[in-house]
Amino acid sequence: MILELKMNTIRYIIQKEFKQIFRNKAMLPIIFVLPLIQLAILANAATFEVKNIKFGYIDNDKTSLSRELIEKFNASTYFNVLTDFPSHIIADADMLEGQVDVVLEIPLHFERNLLKEKKTDLSVRINAIDGAAAGVENVYVNRIVQQFNQKVRTELLLVGENINKLQNIATIPSFWYNETLNYKTFMVPGILVLLVTMITLFLSGMNIVREKEIGTLEQINVTPIKKYQFIIGKLFPFLILGLVLLTVGLIIAKLLFDIPIVGSILLMYGYSIIYILVILGMGLFISNFTDTQQQAMFIAWFFMVIFILMSGLFTPIESMPNWAQVLTEFNPIKYYVQVMRMVMLKGAGFSDIYQQLLKTLAYALIMNALAVYSYKKVT
Amino acid sequence: MKNGNIIHVKNLTKTFGDFTAVDNISFQVGKGEVFGFLGANGAGKTTAMKMLIGISKPSSGEAQVAGFDVKSQAEKVKRSIGYMSQRFSLYNDLTIRENITFFGGIYGLKKSDIKTKSQNLIDELDLHDEADKLVGSLPLGWKQKVAFSVSLLHDPQIIFLDEPTGGVDPITRRKFWEMIYREAHKGKTIFVTTHYMDEAEYCDRVSIMVAGKIEALDTPKNLKEKYKVESMNQVFLKLARNIE
Numbered sequence: 001m002i003l004e005l006k007m008n009t010i011r012y013i014i015q016k017e018f019k020q021i022f023r024n025k026a027m028l029p030i031i032f033v034l035p036l037i038q039l040a041i042l043a044n045a046a047t048f049e050v051k052n053i054k055f056g057y058i059d060n061d062k063t064s065l066s067r068e069l070i071e072k073f074n075a076s077t078y079f080n081v082l083t084d085f086p087s088h089i090i091a092d093a094d095m096l097e098g099q100v101d102v103v104l105e106i107p108l109h110f111e112r113n114l115l116k117e118k119k120t121d122l123s124v125r126i127n128a129i130d131g132a133a134a135g136v137e138n139v140y141v142n143r144i145v146q147q148f149n150q151k152v153r154t155e156l157l158l159v160g161e162n163i164n165k166l167q168n169i170a171t172i173p174s175f176w177y178n179e180t181l182n183y184k185t186f187m188v189p190g191i192l193v194l195l196v197t198m199i200t201l202f203l204s205g206m207n208i209v210r211e212k213e214i215g216t217l218e219q220i221n222v223t224p225i226k227k228y229q230f231i232i233g234k235l236f237p238f239l240i241l242g243l244v245l246l247t248v249g250l251i252i253a254k255l256l257f258d259i260p261i262v263g264s265i266l267l268m269y270g271y272s273i274i275y276i277l278v279i280l281g282m283g284l285f286i287s288n289f290t291d292t293q294q295q296a297m298f299i300a301w302f303f304m305v306i307f308i309l310m311s312g313l314f315t316p317i318e319s320m321p322n323w324a325q326v327l328t329e330f331n332p333i334k335y336y337v338q339v340m341r342m343v344m345l346k347g348a349g350f351s352d353i354y355q356q357l358l359k360t361l362a363y364a365l366i367m368n369a370l371a372v373y374s375y376k377k378v379t
Numbered sequence: 380m381k382n383g384n385i386i387h388v389k390n391l392t393k394t395f396g397d398f399t400a401v402d403n404i405s406f407q408v409g410k411g412e413v414f415g416f417l418g419a420n421g422a423g424k425t426t427a428m429k430m431l432i433g434i435s436k437p438s439s440g441e442a443q444v445a446g447f448d449v450k451s452q453a454e455k456v457k458r459s460i461g462y463m464s465q466r467f468s469l470y471n472d473l474t475i476r477e478n479i480t481f482f483g484g485i486y487g488l489k490k491s492d493i494k495t496k497s498q499n500l501i502d503e504l505d506l507h508d509e510a511d512k513l514v515g516s517l518p519l520g521w522k523q524k525v526a527f528s529v530s531l532l533h534d535p536q537i538i539f540l541d542e543p544t545g546g547v548d549p550i551t552r553r554k555f556w557e558m559i560y561r562e563a564h565k566g567k568t569i570f571v572t573t574h575y576m577d578e579a580e581y582c583d584r585v586s587i588m589v590a591g592k593i594e595a596l597d598t599p600k601n602l603k604e605k606y607k608v609e610s611m612n613q614v615f616l617k618l619a620r621n622i623e
Contacts, residue, residue, distance in 0.1 A: 008484065008487070009484060009485050009487060011484070012480070012481055012484025012485055013481075013485065015480075015481070015484075016470070016473065016477070016481045019472075019473060019477060020470070020472050020473070023472050023473075024472070214466075214471075215464065215466035215467065215468055216468055216469075216470055218434065218464055218466070218468065219462070219464065219468035219469075219482075220485070221434045222432050222433070222434060222457055222460070222462040223457060223482070223485050223486055224454050224455075224457040224458045224486070224487075225485050377433075377434060377453075378433065378434055378435065378436050378453060379434065379435050379436070
């Protein structure tokens, strides 16, 4: 009977929150439509593939071999062959202005040296302001030059050479879990994580502080409501909202981007519930500590940016400095990104993700205990 | 508890850093009394009231409300009191009926009770056409009436009203006081803060707070005699000026 009464109190809060959410005609589209637009845009735009490399060359040789090399670049889908620079001075100036990313300089007597001395040099200049992209561009350039090299050897240099010297070792990579190396397959689960996190963190972060601002919190505080009843009542509607958002996002991922969902849906939702509770606990904790929605928003953003950039979503955690890697241990988004990728793409089961699950569960308990603790009915 | 006093306050003090908002006040309020708690802006009325309703911890001193200590039994105090604040405290984005249901629900009323009480309240205030309209769309005077009624839902012994009639016309204020009197006749104790000195005349007893201290406490009649003036307004001005 007493337990029933306690549950009833929570039910009335949940009811009230849902009514307020659905009555807010401005918020509802923001909650549901904006994230999905983001998903559609980000999934296509947030890619690490280095494509459309602006490529220029300086051909000092102007022979059939040099033209053949340039033709190789032309044929590649990664390079956008722009111009033939008359001199490297002009090429350097263009690179400074950002007109060109990669400049290949073919020396004079390129063909003659290659045929007679069997070796020659090429010079490649790469704009390395974006170091990661420059590395990738270097690999692409090398690969094309090597292919060219091999072709030249077989076609032209074999005369008088020992055929056995040519070793034909070719690696045939097979890419697991994402056979086509589709970046969307890699990114969409992560972007879904972001959307669910942002919406639930911001909504919960602004919720209690909003009641503080309009004065209704004081009215709640004069009632004999228990602190945990209040917090649970506040959590539940946003948990449901987060799960609905996740569902809509998954449907879009499947229909629009054809992302594979290999693993157990049940496991994914089970984990998602615990994860969303972490974020909501965090949001309500922020809400309790702030006096205005503006403050809450700034603090929520502060954590959001750190969590996103240190989640392994955009940059691999393995390449972060050690201290940063230690910090990521406290990043709930990191675990969620890992779990979503593992379950969706690899079909990971409970035993594969139980570590993340345990950590997230502990996190959820701590955050919500803090949310209850920091809610002060008495000042 | 001695003969029918329902609020006991002894040496109650609240400080914020160096500032003493409520300075060592003591008084009693009798059961069924309409007690006016007067004072200028910033005199410490609201702070004192917040300690009595259990949402602000006293720095020192003690207070019992409805037989419970406000420090150690704040949640029990809250069960016995109703509160309507200066800042309008219903949800503007819920209807009248939804507000009643919500507050009834968190006070732990039974579903059937909530239903009958909502209906009674709507009948009494004659709000049949407005019951399902959002509170935000109602005139201020109506909101205050509804808020007052909602604070009575769980049948509290004492009702705390913090400047309940701020910003409405004299006729609406008059009607609001009629509601207050009806509840007082039912035996409820009313503890009300106000700026309006004409309202002070309606109270059984009034206290006047100046700079955190209670400077006067008596029936309006006795106060007027003591200060040899015609109205509570003059009593108030005299007291406030003396201090300055």
